[in-house]
Amino acid sequence: MKKNIQSILKMTALALVASAFVFSCSDDDDNKDNAPGFTGETHTYTLMEEGNSNISGAAQFRERTDGSMVVTVNLEGTASGQSYPVYIRTNAANQTGTTVVQLEPVNGETGMSTTIVDERDNGTSFTYDDLMGLNGTLVVSNSGETVVSQSDIGTNELTATSRTYTLSSVGDNDVSGTVTFAKRMNGTTLVTTNLEGTETGTTYPVAIYNSSLTTPGASAIALTNVNGTTGSTAMSTTSISTLDAGGAVTYDQLNTFDGHVGVGTMGSPTTYIASSNIGMNANP
Numbered sequence: 001m002k003k004n005i006q007s008i009l010k011m012t013a014l015a016l017v018a019s020a021f022v023f024s025c026s027d028d029d030d031n032k033d034n035a036p037g038f039t040g041e042t043h044t045y046t047l048m049e050e051g052n053s054n055i056s057g058a059a060q061f062r063e064r065t066d067g068s069m070v071v072t073v074n075l076e077g078t079a080s081g082q083s084y085p086v087y088i089r090t091n092a093a094n095q096t097g098t099t100v101v102q103l104e105p106v107n108g109e110t111g112m113s114t115t116i117v118d119e120r121d122n123g124t125s126f127t128y129d130d131l132m133g134l135n136g137t138l139v140v141s142n143s144g145e146t147v148v149s150q151s152d153i154g155t156n157e158l159t160a161t162s163r164t165y166t167l168s169s170v171g172d173n174d175v176s177g178t179v180t181f182a183k184r185m186n187g188t189t190l191v192t193t194n195l196e197g198t199e200t201g202t203t204y205p206v207a208i209y210n211s212s213l214t215t216p217g218a219s220a221i222a223l224t225n226v227n228g229t230t231g232s233t234a235m236s237t238t239s240i241s242t243l244d245a246g247g248a249v250t251y252d253q254l255n256t257f258d259g260h261v262g263v264g265t266m267g268s269p270t271t272y273i274a275s276s277n278i279g280m281n282a283n284p
Contacts, residue, residue, distance in 0.1 A: 036064035041128060045138060045151040047075065053148035055084075057111065059138050063128035068118035071103055075111040075140065075149065082108035084148065085141050086115075092156045092190070092239040093137045094224075100136065101126060135186070155186035163255060165276040167195070167263060173273035175204070177233075179261050181278075183251035188241040191223055195235070195263065195274070198228030205269040206236065206261065212281040213260045216270075220244060220259060256280050 041063040049056045057075035064070065073086055084106040091097035103115040120126045134154030141147050152158060161183040169176040174197035182190045193206050204226040210217030221244055224236040243249050249257075257279035262272040276282070 036066040036068065038070075039063045039065055039128075043132065045153050045157065047073075047138065047140060047149040047151045049077075050147045050149055053077070053142075055140070055148045057149065059151065059153075061128065061131060064116075066118070067125075067127040067129070068116060069128040069131065071115045071117055073103065073106055073113045073138075073140070075106055078106060078108040078111045080109040083143060084108065085143075085145070086113060087139045087141075088131075088134070088153070089137050089139055090135060091137065092135070092184075093139075093150045093152050094190075094237045095239055097137060100134070106140065152184070152190075155184065157185045158190060159183045159185060161251070165261065165278050165282060167193075167261065167274040167276045169197070169274050170272045173197075175263065175273045177263075177274060179206075179276065179278075181251065181254055187250045187252070188239065189249075189251040189254055191238045191240055193223060193226055193236050193238075193261075193263075194233050195226050195228075196233055198226065198230070198234045200228055200230040202228040203266050204228060204234075204263050204273070205266060206263050207269065208254075208257070208259050208261055208278070209270075210259055212258070212277050213275055216260065216262070219270075220257075221249075223261075226263070254279060 044058050044060045047057045047059055055075055055077040060072045062070045078084060086103040086106060087099050088101045089097035089099050100120050101117055102121060104113040106113040117126060132154055135156055136154045138151050138153050139147055140149040162180055164178050164180040167177045167179055175195055176197060177195040180192045184190060198204060206223040206226060207219045208221040210220050221240060223238040226234045226236045228234050241248060259279055260275060260277045260281060263274040264271055
C-alpha cells in the first residue's frame, strides 16, 4: 500500500510539472501572438557618405501595430571591430540639431543595427507618425563622434523636384559652377552651390539678390560661403525657409523669385566672379 501511495505521489508530481510546462509554453505562445505586428507602413532613407568616409547605406523604418517602429540601419564600408553610434536628431543635415533618439550602434563587422523605438530619449512617446512629421536627420558617426554618413528624414526629406542654374564666370575670373534648388517634403529648400576653379584658402561668399543681373538689388538671402579647393569641386549647402529680412519663403516662391545668385570674394561680396539669374529671371 505504501508503494502504491508513493507511485501515486510520483505520478501526481510529474503531472503537475507537465502541466506547469504546458502552461508556461502556452503563456509564451500567447505573448508571442500578442506582440505587435507590422502595419505595412515603411519608409527607407538613403544614407550618404560624409567627409570621404566611404561609408554609406540605408535606414528603414517599419511601423508596428502599436504605433512604435523598428529601425534597421545597413551600412557599407564599415570596419570590423568598430562601433558606429546612430542618432535621430532635429533639423536638417547641414544644421545644428539636438538628439531625439539614440539608436543601437552599427556593428562594424556586420554593418547593421536594429532598434525598436517607441519613445524619445527624454521618455516621451515617439511613434512612426511622429518620425514622418519630424524636422530631422539620421546621423551615423564614428567612435570619435565625427559624422560618417547621414540623411535628412521626416519632413526634411528631399522630393524629386529641383532646379539647377549655371553660374557663369564674370570677366577674367576662372570660377564657375552651378547652384541647385531642391524642394523638401515640407516645402522648404536645400540650396547646393558647386564651384570649379576656386583656390584653397580662399572663401567665396554666395547670396541670393533681389532683381535681375541687369538691375541688381540688395541681398535677400545669404547662402553658406564656399571654401575654395584647388583642383577639385568646392561645395556648400544652405537650408532656406525664411528671407534674411524675415518672413517665410518656400521652394515654389523661390522658383518664381525676382532675383539672381552672385558669387563674390571676401571683402567684395557684390563684385561678382560668377553669377546667374534665377526664378522668373532665368531662361526657360
